[in-house]
Amino acid sequence: MPIGKLDHYSIRTLDIEASRRFYTEVMGFQVGFRPPFRFPGLWLYNGPQYPESYGVLHIIGVDLNDPEGLREYLGDRHPDSLKGTGTVDHIAYNATDLREMRERLARHGVAYRERTVPSLGLHQVFFEDPSGVTIELNFAAAEAAA
DSSP, rough: OOOOOOOOOEEEEHHHHHHIIIIIIISSSEEEOOOOOOOOOEEEEEESOTOOOOOEEEEOOOOOOSSSHHHHHEEEEEGGOSSSTTOOOOOOEEOOOHHHHHHHHHHHOOOOOEEEEGGGGGGEEEEEEETOOOEEEEEEEEHHHH
């Protein structure tokens, strides 16, 4: 059975609205179709939407007053564990328009760090989402040199 490319990743959060703002306003994703699960959440798209795609990111809302739907579907996780990437170090995307992304990050007050990997011709920008998940954006190194 061959494995295909990554379909999506999911983030559990206590603050769906902060995650929605970050991923739509900073990353440029769009909120789209999501099945009527028994727990709050959003499916975010970066390209084709349902039914061609199931989104690139699933935001899973944790309702501390009514956790049963989420517990039944995905299992229980203590709210204190919902910060950072855990054993997953970061999520990476290819990107273009480094200048515009720097401006967007600055406009939203998102701290970031950069580095160039000369042997790959790659310029990387790292930052964290509201849940502490590290995001890496990969640009052509020529964009950073311009």
